[in-house]
Amino acid sequence: MKFELEQKDLEAIATGVVDQLRPLLKNTSGTDVDDTIFTVESLSEYLHVSEQWVYERVQLKEVPYAKVGKFLRFKKKVIDKWLDEQTTPAVNPLTRRLKMARGTGYA
Numbered sequence: 001m002k003f004e005l006e007q008k009d010l011e012a013i014a015t016g017v018v019d020q021l022r023p024l025l026k027n028t029s030g031t032d033v034d035d036t037i038f039t040v041e042s043l044s045e046y047l048h049v050s051e052q053w054v055y056e057r058v059q060l061k062e063v064p065y066a067k068v069g070k071f072l073r074f075k076k077k078v079i080d081k082w083l084d085e086q087t088t089p090a091v092n093p094l095t096r097r098l099k100m101a102r103g104t105g106y107a
Contacts, residue, residue, distance in 0.1 A: 034076060034077065035075075035076075035077075036075075036076035037073050037074070037075060038073065038074040038075075038076060038079065039071070039072070039073065039074075040054050040055065040072050043074045043079065046076075046079070047079075047083075054072075058072060063079075063082065064078045064079065064082050
């Protein structure tokens with residue numbers, strides 16, 4: 001049986017494979033593909049907090065950071081790991097239906 005693919009089909013397959021593998025790929029230096037470095041301003045935007053909040057957490061040494069001269073810098077992969085460590089697990093997961101107040105329109 002002979003099967004022929006057009007160029008656009010091959011490109012679609014290749015794009016799909018790359019998209020699936022991208023999270024697993026490493027660059028030649030052995031570090032993650034996303035080596036984003038945040039400033040105080042960009043970190044505050046990323047975390048949706050104020051710049052003042054970032055400065056306070058740095059002063060209290062609650063958030064991981066690096067100093068480049070007098071400038072604060074934050075690695076995205078380190079911040080993401082720190083965020084994962086801040087997650088509070090549910091103590092009592094829902095095991096039954098919640099009762100709704102009358103007149104809410106919900107069943």
